[in-house]
Amino acid sequence: MLRVEARTTLGGFDLDAAVEVPAGGCLALAGPSGAGKSTLLRIAAGLLRPHHGHVTCGDDVWLDTASGRQVAPELRACGYVFQDYALFGHMAVWQNVAYGLRGVARGARRRRAEELLERFGIAHLADERPRTLSGGERQRVALARALAPRPRVLLLDEPLSALDARTRASASRELAGVLRDTGVPALLVTHDFTEAAVLGDRVAVIDGGRIVQQGTAGELAATPASAFVADFTGAVVLTGVARPSSGPDDVTVVDLDGGGVATSTDRGSGPVALSVHPWEIALEPAGARSEGSAQNHLDAEVVTVTHIGNRVRVGLTAPQPFVAEITGAAVGGLHLAPGVLVTATWKATATRLVSL
């Protein structure tokens, strides 16, 4: 269990936030740039000292400004993945990974580093210099290096933002696997809600130095506490398995996890994340089937109804949680209330697929 509490001022910017991550859990700190996400991460690692703060890992107190206790970063055993990966340019890849291996015999260090590189499928790069590596390869080296000393906590600062769109999907899938396997608390910073939803089992939205809402990605999307969270959550994310396509012009059919079928004009196969903006989804009384060639129809139950200005956010379960955002006028005939059954419809052209 990692707990980070901090109140501090940094050049006219106030941070006042507290987060808690259980062992094996991953909390995604999501928010716009300048919101204070990375600052909180640096406080957890001991790279920055807040005016007031309390950081604990399990029973160990890493920082307690009230009693003046502060454990040096090198004694905290935090695996930190930096935004630009911060690989040491004057060392070979294997030396980067071996850097944090203390108390390991000289001869065994290279072997241990290579085992880790093997796990990430990049053992053949052991003797390369970081500058010759691609973005995806660098990210894997950074992860291997952070995991090498068997950290008690994983801290990841925008681990995917330095990657191009093509590499990001596979890197994200790999990272999700790593986070599952390590079993230590992980705190991940991202400005992208979809990334937060895929990688974090809980998401804390941070804005202007304050945590404005915390919950699962589904909860945040369905019942945003503010217009900011509603806008920030952006697209709905559903997971499923894409059926093999039968022809080049066909839409991709996805069997959603937990039931239901959706279609997309994007290509995809195997496990996928399907995303659609809440305002693309219309609601109709259950059983209604408005015709349309590439239209999705998903039966769902209303869970929450939240008014945000002149919009209405409707949290739904199908049984995967998702959310539709409709105008006040469209609510009229639907008698929306928790428990009511509706059919959600949206276009296959408005549906994006990301391979998982």
Added chain:
Amino acid sequence: MTRGRWFAPALVVALALALTFLTLPVVAIFVRTSPGNLLGALDDPGVLDALWLSLRTTLIAVAIIVLLGTPTAYLLATRTFRGHSLVVTLIELPLVLPPAVAGVGLLAALGPNGIVGGMIADTGVRLVFETAGVVVALTFVAAPFFIRGAQAAFGAVDRSWLEASRTLGASEARTFLRVAIPAAAPGMLAGLALAWGRAVGEFGATLIFAGSFRGRTQTAPLAIYERLGTDFDAALALSAVLVAVAGSLLLTAKLLGGRGMARAAR
């Protein structure tokens, strides 16, 4: 002549004049006498003594500068504190100080009647008119060249590298040795080459503070000055050696500096 067509040729003329003026003395050192005369003059034991003394004193001075200047430069590059720019300016002051002023200042500070001269005399160390005094003078005038270069080199090291090292279990001292110094090495070596070049050429401060005694404080530049009237060939031979030394140090600094820049840009 067409309007505006004169500017580019004017630039070329300026370059040609500057290049001629700046290289002519160096060329003259090698063509004024025959190579045989140059080599013959190097047989003079006094000339060899001066070169040997220059080599020893500059090496010791450079070693002191590196040992003391590296942590200084690291601190100045990685920390900000009240009076930071003042400290940097004070450290850089010897760069612009006239060498004669440096020599007088050293006498006033460390000489027999200097403000800390008594304390030094009590320890039994003698500086004035001694080889140790030469080292002191060289260190004083050359140190800022290294500290400036090293500070810039440490400043160019990605801060996240230092932080990554800390999160990987390395103390600040280990981070300094294993990450900061190797990463800053090209820039540090470039600064070292410049400092060494300055020390090899040092004349005024050494003359005033340590004097010019053969075999003890007479470094190569002082030996050149002494032979100017009596044995011009020997003065030319020593000069030729110093040109070669200075030229190779400058080249080293350029090559390493270029590498450092390229590395910092990545």
